[in-house]
Amino acid sequence: MRVHIFGAASSPGCANYGLKHLATEHKDLYPVGSQFIMKDFYVDDGITSTDGSDKAIQLAEEARRLCALGGLRLHKFVSNDRAVLESIPSSERVADIKDLDLTFDNIPSERALGIQWHIKSDCLKFNINLKDQPATRRGILSTVASLYDPLGFVAPFLLIGKGVLQEICRHGTGWDDPLTNELRPRWERWKKDLINPERINIPRSYAPTGFGKVTKRELHHFSDASTTGYGQCSYLRLRNEWGDSHCALIMAKSRVAPTKVTTIPRLELTAAVISVKTINVLKKELGCADIEEYFWTDSKVILGYINNEARRFHTFVAHHIQKIHLNTTQEQWRYVPTKKEKEKTKRRWRHIQYLVEQFWSRWRKEYLSNIALRQRWHTPKRNLQLGDIVMMKDEGLPRNEWRLARVVQATKNRDGLEHHITKMIIARCHERAKHQGKGMTINVIRTKGYWIPGIGRAVASHLRQCVICRKFRRHTEEQKMADLPPERVNPSPPFTYCGMDCFGPFYSKQGRSVRKRYGLLFTCFSSRAIHIEMLEDLSTDSLIIGLRCFIAIRGTVRQIKSDQGSNFLGAKNELKEALKEVD
Structure with a gap:
C-alpha cells in the first residue's frame, strides 16, 4: 500500500513509521542525516542546530539523499547561515528565498513549529493575528487557545487569560452568554495587552555569540504557587573555560489553581512535581545525560516534606513526595527566600526590637522596682473567720459581677471529717444542679451564700458516692460478639x-x-x-x-x-x- 487516506486515524502513524524506518535502515550509510530524522522531526517538519556551517551542510546533504532512497523529497530548507543556503539547490529552499540574492536584509521570517523565527536576528518571536471574537465563553476560549506557546515563554501572561476563562466556567456561564460586568474589565485589559508578546525577542541559541567552549552545564528549576495558579520555569546555566556564566530560559509551565479549594502548600507541592516531570524531557532534548540539576522553592513546608522520611503523610502528599523521591535526591532541593519573605522577616525583627526597647524597658523601670515594696503580694494565708468579706465565684458571670458575702458561720473539723451539715448542703445543691458535675454544684453552693473550706475535695467525694452520677457517667457498654457457629x-x-x-x-x-x-x-x-x-x-x-x-x-x-x-x-x-x- 503506497497511499494512505488523508484524514484517517492510521495515516499519520503509518507515515511517521515509514520515515523512522527509512532512517533506521540507512543509519550506517548516512549517520548524521539518520540522527536528524530520528530525533529532530515532528510529523513532517524538522528543526535542529549545529556547531558550524560545515556540519550543517553535511546534515542537509545526507538528509536529502537518505529521503531520496525511499522516494521522498525533502525540501523547503531555510537557515540563518548564508553558506548553508548556498549549498542547497534553489528548488529545495523555501519558496520566499528562491528568487532572493541571499542578503540577510531581504531574508524574511519563517514559522518554526508555530513560533515566528526571525532569520536575520536569529530570534524567536510571536506573531499574533486574532480574529474579532465576541466576549463570550466560546470566544474567550478561542482567543486564549490561539496563542501558541509550547515552551512557555509567555506563560505568566497566558495564565491571566486562563484565569478569566476559569472564572467564567465557575459561574456556570453558557457558551454564548455575554461576559459578566465583573469579568469584562479584566478580559478587556488582557486582550489589549495581546500586542505586547509580539515585542518579545527570544534568542534561539542558549549561548551568546563568542561565549566560547562550554565546560559545565547546570539546570535550575524554580517552582512557585499562589491561590490563583502555580507553575515552574527551567533555566540552563552555562559556564565557559574562562569562568564566565550565562543563563537562558529553557521552558516554563503555568496552570490555574483547581476550582476546588486547595491549600497553598499542596499547590506548591504540585508545582514541584511539575518541575520534576520536566527532567527527562529536558535531558532527552538537550542530549546531556550527566547535566547537574538543582530545584528551588520558596516553601519551607515542601522542603520539610521532602526531607522527612519517617512521618506518614496524607495520600495526596505521599503520592507527590514519592514522585519527587524517585527522580531527585534531597541534596538537589534548595530554598530561595522571596522578597515578601524578606519583608516579613524585617517587620518581625522591627516588632521584636520595639518590644525590647519600649515595652520591656518601661516594665523594668516602673514595675519591677516597686514589686518588692508591695507587702500585699506577700500576705500569708489564714483560715476564714466570722465577719470576713469573701467574693462568691460564679463561672457564669464575669469577674466584675461576682457578689460579695460576709462569713456568718464557720465550722471547724478537728477530726479531719466533714460535718453532717456540710454533706447535707452539698447534697441539696447537687440535686438543684441536676447532677451536672462538680463545677455546677460548687456554683450553686456559692450562689446560696455558703463558704465551705476544701469545697472542691468535698464535692468530688460526694459525686463519687452519688448513685445517679455514677449511672450517668459509667462507661458505655460494648457489643459482645456471639460465638461462631460450629x-x-x-x-x-x-x-x-x-x-x-x-x-x-x-x-x-x-x-x-x-x-x-x-x-x-x-x-x-x-x-x-x-x-x-x-x-x-x-x-x-x-x-x-x-x-x-x-x-x-x-x-x-x-x-x-x-x-x-x-x-x-x-x-x-x-x-x-x-x-x-x-x-
Missing part, C-alpha cells in the same frame, strides 16, 4: 458447609447482541475456599443448573446458607417438592 470452627471437608450468593451483571457479546451474565459464588465455611459458576440469568432454573454443576465438581454438600433472594427461595421450594416426590 461449622466455622470445626474442621470439615471442603464445601461441606458453604454460603452462596449471586453477583453481577457482566456484559458479553453474542453475535451482535449484548447479553447479561451473572456469577454464582460459593464459599466454604471451614477453609474459606471459593467456587464460581456462571448463570445465564437470575431465574430459579439457572440457579439450579449452577448448583448442579457445583455439586458435580465439589461433591455433596451438607448445608448451604444464603439470603432471601427470590431465586434462592424458588430453588429451595423446588428441591423440597423433588424430595417429597422421592419419598
Whole structure:
C-alpha cells in the first residue's frame, strides 16, 4: 500500500513509521542525516542546530539523499547561515528565498513549529493575528487557545487569560452568554495587552555569540504557587573555560489553581512535581545525560516534606513526595527566600526590637522596682473567720459581677471529717444542679451564700458516692460478639458447609447482541475456599443448573446458607417438592 487516506486515524502513524524506518535502515550509510530524522522531526517538519556551517551542510546533504532512497523529497530548507543556503539547490529552499540574492536584509521570517523565527536576528518571536471574537465563553476560549506557546515563554501572561476563562466556567456561564460586568474589565485589559508578546525577542541559541567552549552545564528549576495558579520555569546555566556564566530560559509551565479549594502548600507541592516531570524531557532534548540539576522553592513546608522520611503523610502528599523521591535526591532541593519573605522577616525583627526597647524597658523601670515594696503580694494565708468579706465565684458571670458575702458561720473539723451539715448542703445543691458535675454544684453552693473550706475535695467525694452520677457517667457498654457457629470452627471437608450468593451483571457479546451474565459464588465455611459458576440469568432454573454443576465438581454438600433472594427461595421450594416426590 503506497497511499494512505488523508484524514484517517492510521495515516499519520503509518507515515511517521515509514520515515523512522527509512532512517533506521540507512543509519550506517548516512549517520548524521539518520540522527536528524530520528530525533529532530515532528510529523513532517524538522528543526535542529549545529556547531558550524560545515556540519550543517553535511546534515542537509545526507538528509536529502537518505529521503531520496525511499522516494521522498525533502525540501523547503531555510537557515540563518548564508553558506548553508548556498549549498542547497534553489528548488529545495523555501519558496520566499528562491528568487532572493541571499542578503540577510531581504531574508524574511519563517514559522518554526508555530513560533515566528526571525532569520536575520536569529530570534524567536510571536506573531499574533486574532480574529474579532465576541466576549463570550466560546470566544474567550478561542482567543486564549490561539496563542501558541509550547515552551512557555509567555506563560505568566497566558495564565491571566486562563484565569478569566476559569472564572467564567465557575459561574456556570453558557457558551454564548455575554461576559459578566465583573469579568469584562479584566478580559478587556488582557486582550489589549495581546500586542505586547509580539515585542518579545527570544534568542534561539542558549549561548551568546563568542561565549566560547562550554565546560559545565547546570539546570535550575524554580517552582512557585499562589491561590490563583502555580507553575515552574527551567533555566540552563552555562559556564565557559574562562569562568564566565550565562543563563537562558529553557521552558516554563503555568496552570490555574483547581476550582476546588486547595491549600497553598499542596499547590506548591504540585508545582514541584511539575518541575520534576520536566527532567527527562529536558535531558532527552538537550542530549546531556550527566547535566547537574538543582530545584528551588520558596516553601519551607515542601522542603520539610521532602526531607522527612519517617512521618506518614496524607495520600495526596505521599503520592507527590514519592514522585519527587524517585527522580531527585534531597541534596538537589534548595530554598530561595522571596522578597515578601524578606519583608516579613524585617517587620518581625522591627516588632521584636520595639518590644525590647519600649515595652520591656518601661516594665523594668516602673514595675519591677516597686514589686518588692508591695507587702500585699506577700500576705500569708489564714483560715476564714466570722465577719470576713469573701467574693462568691460564679463561672457564669464575669469577674466584675461576682457578689460579695460576709462569713456568718464557720465550722471547724478537728477530726479531719466533714460535718453532717456540710454533706447535707452539698447534697441539696447537687440535686438543684441536676447532677451536672462538680463545677455546677460548687456554683450553686456559692450562689446560696455558703463558704465551705476544701469545697472542691468535698464535692468530688460526694459525686463519687452519688448513685445517679455514677449511672450517668459509667462507661458505655460494648457489643459482645456471639460465638461462631460450629461449622466455622470445626474442621470439615471442603464445601461441606458453604454460603452462596449471586453477583453481577457482566456484559458479553453474542453475535451482535449484548447479553447479561451473572456469577454464582460459593464459599466454604471451614477453609474459606471459593467456587464460581456462571448463570445465564437470575431465574430459579439457572440457579439450579449452577448448583448442579457445583455439586458435580465439589461433591455433596451438607448445608448451604444464603439470603432471601427470590431465586434462592424458588430453588429451595423446588428441591423440597423433588424430595417429597422421592419419598
